[in-house]
Amino acid sequence: xxxxxxxxxxxxxxxxxxxxxxxxxxxxxxxxxxxxxxxxxxxxxxxxxxxxxxxxxxxxxxxxxxxxxxxxxxxxxxxxxxxxxxxxxxxxxxxxxxxxxxxxxxxxxxxxxxxxxxxxxxxxxxxxxxxxxxxxxxxxxxxxxxxxxxxxxxxxxxxxxxxxxxxxxxxxxxxxxxxxxxxxxxxxxxxxxxxxxxxxxxxxxxxxxxxxxxxxxxxxxxxxxxxxxxxxxxxxxxxxxxxxxxxxxxxxxxxxxxxxxxxxxxxxxxxxxxxxxxxxxxxxxxxxxxxxxx
Amino acid sequence: xxxxxxxxxxxxxxxxxxxxxxxxxxxxxxxxxxxxxxxxxxxxxxxxxxxxxxxxxxxxxxxxxxxxxxxxxxxxxxxxxxxxxxxxxxxxxxxxxxxxxxxxxxxxxxxxxxxxxxxxxxxxxxxxxxxxxxxxxxxxxxxxxxxxxxxxxxxxxxxxxxxxxxxxxxxxxxxxxxxxxxxxxxxxxxxxxxxxxxxxxxxxxxxxxxxxxxxxxxxxxxxxxxxxxxxxxxxxxxxxxxxxxxxxxxxxxxxxxxxxxxxxxxxxxxxxxxxxxxxxxxxxxxxxxxxxxxxxxxxxxxxxxxxxxxxxxxxxxxxxxxxxxxxxxxxxxxxxxxxxxxxxxxxxxx
Numbered sequence: 339x340x341x342x343x344x345x346x347x348x349x350x351x352x353x354x355x356x357x358x359x360x361x362x363x364x365x366x367x368x369x370x371x372x373x374x375x376x377x378x379x380x381x382x383x384x385x386x387x388x389x390x391x392x393x394x395x396x397x398x399x400x401x402x403x404x405x406x407x408x409x410x411x412x413x414x415x416x417x418x419x420x421x422x423x424x425x426x427x428x429x430x431x432x433x434x435x436x437x438x439x440x441x442x443x444x445x446x447x448x449x450x451x452x453x454x455x456x457x458x459x460x461x462x463x464x465x466x467x468x469x470x471x472x473x474x475x476x477x478x479x480x481x482x483x484x485x486x487x488x489x490x491x492x493x494x495x496x497x498x499x500x501x502x503x504x505x506x507x508x509x510x511x512x513x514x515x516x517x518x519x520x521x522x523x524x525x526x527x528x529x530x531x532x533x534x535x536x537x538x539x540x541x542x543x544x545x546x547x548x549x550x551x552x553x554x555x556x557x558x559x560x561x562x563x564x565x566x567x568x569x570x571x572x573x574x575x576x577x578x579x580x581x582x583x584x585x586x587x588x589x590x591x592x593x594x595x596x597x598x599x600x601x602x603x604x605x606x607x608x609x610x611x612x613x614x615x616x617x618x619x620x621x622x623x624x625x626x627x628x629x630x631x632x
Numbered sequence: 633x634x635x636x637x638x639x640x641x642x643x644x645x646x647x648x649x650x651x652x653x654x655x656x657x658x659x660x661x662x663x664x665x666x667x668x669x670x671x672x673x674x675x676x677x678x679x680x681x682x683x684x685x686x687x688x689x690x691x692x693x694x695x696x697x698x699x700x701x702x703x704x705x706x707x708x709x710x711x712x713x714x715x716x717x718x719x720x721x722x723x724x725x726x727x728x729x730x731x732x733x734x735x736x737x738x739x740x741x742x743x744x745x746x747x748x749x750x751x752x753x754x755x756x757x758x759x760x761x762x763x764x765x766x767x768x769x770x771x772x773x774x775x776x777x778x779x780x781x782x783x784x785x786x787x788x789x790x791x792x793x794x795x796x797x798x799x800x801x802x803x804x805x806x807x808x809x810x811x812x813x814x815x816x817x818x819x820x821x822x823x824x825x826x827x828x829x830x831x832x833x834x835x836x837x838x839x840x841x842x843x844x845x846x847x848x849x850x851x852x853x854x855x856x857x858x859x860x861x862x863x864x865x866x867x868x869x870x871x872x873x874x875x876x877x878x879x880x881x882x883x884x885x886x887x888x889x890x891x892x893x894x895x896x897x898x899x900x901x902x903x904x905x906x907x908x909x910x911x912x913x914x915x916x917x918x919x920x921x922x923x924x925x926x927x928x929x930x931x932x933x934x935x936x937x938x939x940x941x942x943x944x945x946x947x948x949x950x951x952x953x954x955x956x957x958x959x960x961x962x963x964x965x966x967x968x969x970x971x972x973x974x975x976x977x978x979x980x981x982x
Contacts, residue, residue: 440954443947
């Protein structure tokens with residue numbers, strides 16, 4: 339029983355990270371109906387950038403995180419301007435392949451710069467554990483969960499209260515209407531990519547604090563695909579719920595199914611969920627069901 | 633289809649011919665003779681290049697039929713190739729079946745997997761379908777790694793050479809002819825499928841599936857057919873690949889391979905079989921060029937290590953894909969058409 343509780347906690351923390359990464363997918367899909375396959379690579383590049391700044395002498399955590407945010411926001415702007423915006427009006431296949439191409443470029447450049455060795459961060463969160471009714475919860479887990487929830491809260495506020503947030507939602511709703519009321523859609527797209535890159539960096543940073551960073555970290559992006567589809571492509575709420583559900587499923591399922599199939603269940607659970615969701619409920623938990631006309 | 637002026641189709645047989653003009657006949661027959669003589673003219677490593685090219689071409693043509701003609705995006709072609717490869721490898725190496733039968737079994741196995749993961753296509757399309765095939769990619773590779781008694785697990789397995797009635801295909805030149813014949817056969821099938829009733833139904837589905845359904849095209853049937861045929865091509869490609877390399881493992885069939893297959897059809901030109909040929913040739917030549925130039929360039933930058941080479945390859949491929957999508961989304965096949973209409977009119981502009 340105790341193991342189940344620990345696995346639940348690990349699952350929730352892992353799931354909240356999935357949710358944070360899935361949020362990046364959802365934001366880009368909502369605004370430009372492009373599914374960003376390069377998101378995992380952005381997470382990886384963000385984590386590597388944090389590592390690079392952290393290794394420079396005299397950079398505190400906050401300074402390096404801030405610099406990494408700036409650098410990746412610039413990267414997002416470049417991607418939008420040079421790679422994504424020329425594709426306006428092209429079929430879906432072009433968009434998919436373009437983001438895959440970007441993924442390939444980012445992965446390649448990261449391999450050249452940072453190599454394929456495992457990099458670990460200096461200790462960032464204090465090693466401590468809280469005792470809740472006899473269950474030890476690592477402070478690190480608690481902090482990660484707290485930061486992710488804080489990020490989600492801030493985002494909700496941003497989209498509900500600020501003018502820019504409203505403009506972004508209007509753009510997501512309908513490009514032409516947004517343009518007609520004076521919103522610069524291309525600026526919103528750029529802003530969107532910048533925000534998504536910052537989110538990816540945050541996700542990468544939080545993940546790397548516990549496991550370190552390596553090129554293969556980008557595989558998390560593809561796993562979050564399952565989260566996004568499970569929750570519904572257009573739904574922020576869906577990303578949170580599905581993220582935590584898949585995190586739980588992966589951890590608890592991994593524990594109980596592994597002995598039966600000889601290990602490695604964790605890697606495959608998200609994809610099995612993905613196929614099941616696509617077969618049974620293609621629009622996810624909270625997604626919009628589109629009705630199509632010719 | 634563009635034709636030179638003065639070429640009229642005066643009979644039905646002429647109208648439906650693939651090869652129309654005398655010049656095309658000359659190029660076709662000349663090209664075939666060249667390909668047949670190739671092993672005796674060129675050194676062995678170029679023959680090997682051609683074998684890889686043919687094997688990939690079969691898989692790419694299958695993907696072209698599925699994605700380029702029917703519009704169903706697949707991110708799992710490499711996984712279906714792996715099904716074909718491992719089926720044939722297991723049947724020939726472990727059970728000693730003859731190759732022709734094992735190849736048919738490869739096709740059947742790949743088609744079954746293709747249909748299974750193509751099933752969601754009946755309800756979903758676009759991104760959602762791409763995700764389903766992405767899941768296929770990961771699940772199939774996971775299965776290969778977790779069935780060590782059958783596939784050798786993550787170490788892979790050694791594969792026996794093909795032996796047809798005592799004739800062993802044990803060197804590249806013998807294998808070249810086998811692959812050439814199979815590729816020619818499947819090119820013929822692909823070209824004719826694309827312009828048959830089936831191909832036209834696929835094009836209608838690609839352009840607008842709801843309109844196609846309204847015209848009386850059975851969506852479920854034709855979409856599944858596209859998945860089945862695509863996987864069949866993948867199965868053949870896999871079977872040929874397995875017996876060419878001495879050992880196969882899952883690393884030959886990763887997601888990136890699937891992505892390159894997709895890149896090949898886009899670089900070549902969506903919706904044309906010639907595009908599949910151009911795209912595959914382009915990527916193969918690029919690959920060879922980089923591998924050839926690497927030892928020359930490496931000292932200039934003070935010695936680049938192998939890891940950086942792999943990274944550089946990835947980055948260059950990604951950049952090529954991006955540049956094609958931005959500057960020539962209709963691919964090399966369109967450039968070829970433009971070149972043809974240019975030389976037909978030369979020295980006049982129009």
